[in-house]
Structures are given as C-alpha cells and as structure tokens.
Amino acid sequence: MVKPLIEEFVERRIYSCRHCHGNGQMLMTPAEYAKAKQAHNSKRAKKIAAGKADIGDFPPAVRRYEAKKPPNPECPKCHGEGIKKTLLRDTRTLTPRGLYAFAGVKLVNGRAFVMYWEDGVIREVSEA
Ligand SMILES: [Zn+2]
Numbered sequence: 001m002v003k004p005l006i007e008e009f010v011e012r013r014i015y016s017c018r019h020c021h022g023n024g025q026m027l028m029t030p031a032e033y034a035k036a037k038q039a040h041n042s043k044r045a046k047k048i049a050a051g052k053a054d055i056g057d058f059p060p061a062v063r064r065y066e067a068k069k070p071p072n073p074e075c076p077k078c079h080g081e082g083i084k085k086t087l088l089r090d091t092r093t094l095t096p097r098g099l100y101a102f103a104g105v106k107l108v109n110g111r112a113f114v115m116y117w118e119d120g121v122i123r124e125v126s127e128a
Contacts, residue, residue, distance in 0.1 A: 008098030019077035027065035
C-alpha cells in the first residue's frame with residue numbers, strides 16, 4: 001500500500017505534556033529549572049533585603065521534563081492525549097517520489113510552508 005503523498009513532507013508526533021510523568025508536579029527541562037531557580041533566588045534576596053519574610057528555598061528538581069516520552073494515560077492534565085505536533089520533514093531525505101512532487105518551500109511571516117504537486121495542483125503544508 002502506498003502511503004499518502006503528504007506524509008513525504010510532514011509527520012505527526014505526540015509528546016508527553018509537562019504533567020504526564022511529574023507525579024503531581026509540573027516538570028521542567030534543566031535549563032528552565034535553572035532559570036526558575038535563579039528568578040526565585042533573586043526574588044528571595046530582594047524580600048530578605050527589604051526585611052520581609054523569607055520565601056524559602058526553591059523546591060528541588062525531582063525529575064526533568066522529557067517531551068519524547070509517551071503520554072501517560074493517568075496524566076491529570078492531558079489524560080493521555082499528550083501534546084500533538086505536525087512537523088515538516090527534512091527535505092534532504094525525500095524519497096524519489098517526494099522529490100518528484102516537491103515544489104519548494106516558502107516563508108510567510110517566518111512560518112515555513114512546503115509546497116508539492118499532487119493531482120496537477122500545488123498543495124501546501126506547514127507545521128502546527
Ligand atoms: Zn499529560
């Protein structure tokens with residue numbers, strides 16, 4: 001069976017959300033955690049310098065957010081639906097069929113659209 005031509009140019013991925021594997025906690029990437037901790041410590045230092053109550057330490061990172069893990073059906077936020085993304089494929093890896101249909105890429109307001117020929121008509125796809 002031949003796959004639909006559009007699959008030459010886009011793929012659908014489903015990632016876990018930030019609550020899927022957090023056991024009730026919103027997960028962050030290491031960079032996001034470091035930024036949030038720095039902001040917390042800055043806010044804490046200002047409060048202490050102003051003579052206000054100490055807001056305490058930033059909570060330790062239990063786990064890191066890994067989007068590529070599959071969604072958790074028990075997730076309290078997304079209920080296993082995850083985060084759906086449509087991604088453009090790398091045009092360097094097109095099959096001969098995809099290369100034959102490929103008509104180019106255009107940018108509209110910073111958004112990339114892949115154009116391809118199908119049934120005598122130029123079609124466009126982009127990320128979502
Ligand atoms: Zn989730």
